[in-house]
Amino acid sequence: DAKTTQPNSMESNEEEPVHLPCNHSTISGTDYIHWYRQLPSQGPEYVIHGLTSNVNNRMASLAIAEDRKSSTLILHRATLRDAAVYYCIPLHQYDMRFGAGTRLTVKP
Amino acid sequence: DAGVTQSPTHLIKTRGQHVTLRCSPISGHKSVSWYQQVLGQGPQFIFQYYEKEERGRGNFPDRFSARQFPNYSSELNVNALLLGDSALYLCASSLGDNTDTQYFGPGTRLTVL
Numbered sequence: 001d002a003k004t005t006q007p008n009s010m011e012s013n014e015e016e017p018v019h020l021p022c023n024h025s026t027i028s029g030t031d032y033i034h035w036y037r038q039l040p041s042q043g044p045e046y047v048i049h050g051l052t053s054n055v056n057n058r059m060a061s062l063a064i065a066e067d068r069k070s071s072t073l074i075l076h077r078a079t080l081r082d083a084a085v086y087y088c089i090p091l092h093q094y095d096m097r098f099g100a101g102t103r104l105t106v107k108p
Numbered sequence: 109d110a111g112v113t114q115s116p117t118h119l120i121k122t123r124g125q126h127v128t129l130r131c132s133p134i135s136g137h138k139s140v141s142w143y144q145q146v147l148g149q150g151p152q153f154i155f156q157y158y159e160k161e162e163r164g165r166g167n168f169p170d171r172f173s174a175r176q177f178p179n180y181s182s183e184l185n186v187n188a189l190l191l192g193d194s195a196l197y198l199c200a201s202s203l204g205d206n207t208d209t210q211y212f213g214p215g216t217r218l219t220v221l
Contacts, residue, residue, distance in 0.1 A: 032207050043112075043198050043212030044151065087150060094164050094208050096141070098150030 004088050009103045012078045020073040020102055022088030027068055032091045035062065035073045037084040038101070044087065047073065078106045110134070112201050112213035120219045126187040129216045133180050133201030139163070140182040141210060142174055143198040151198055157182055158204045186218075194220045 005023040012018040024033065035047040048055055048062045050071070055062040061074040075082055087101040113132045121127050133140050139158040143151035153166035157176035176182045180201075186193055196217050200210035 034209070043200075043215050044210075046209050046211065049207060049209060085150075091208060094139075094141075094156050094158075094204075095166075096153055096208070096210065098143075098152070101150055 004090065004099045006086075006088055006099060006102045008100065009105065011105045011107060012075075014080060014106055014108050015077050018075040018078045018082070018104065018106075020075075020086050020088075020104065021070065022072070023070045024088065024090045025069040027090045028092060029068075033062070033064060033068075033071050034089045034091050034096070035060070036087045036089065036098075037082075038087070039081075039084045044098075045084075047086070049091075078104075080106050080108060082106055112199055112211055114197075114199050114213040114216050116216060117214070118217045118219075120221065121189050122221050123189055123191060125189050126185065127189060127218060129184045129186075129197050129199075129218070131182045131184070131199030131201075131213060133182070133199075134211055137201035137203055137211075138180055139202045139204030139208070140176055140180065141200045141202070142182070142184045143200065144168070144193075145196040145198055145215070147195075154184070163204075189220045191220050194218060 034049040036044040038044045050062045063072045083106045085101040115130045141156040142154040145151040155174045156164040160176045171187045174184045196215040198215045200212045202210045
């Protein structure tokens, strides 16, 4: 199973961009990289996923390194509602293994 | 459209009892996964069911079992409850394709006394 490394915590100011890094150096070639977030007292929420190319959706952008050993989730303008724990998950054969994630604090 | 629903919301049991948790997936989703989340940790994968067959299992003892019904809803059963089983139990549904984007319910908070 691919192991992930994420910072325990990060801080951002409201309205500023946030770059959340993730290392997944043992990822398999066919594993999709998923990002989920979990707001306080809620279940995890899907954010974005990708395989090789950078991806954009209404919530965020995902930048994937050329060697696929790392990826970065980009929130273009952080809001207070983006305060959550963000999980980076290489999905291997339907087995979604959450790590400890990065706790993002957004300051007004 | 309704999201993933779980019942009950909260549950209190004593050691040795058994518990059944229920999950209804998003309409059209054929896969259901179960996770255990202990306070302060990320969710831990327990099972995934697809088309009523077990497709994946995490590192949990045989006291944990699950099944999926013809309407794709699912039950998680835990026997011989231990204090350490106290956790938030999350259900997620998905189409079950190779990208397997999962949509989570609000969870069932189980307390074992």
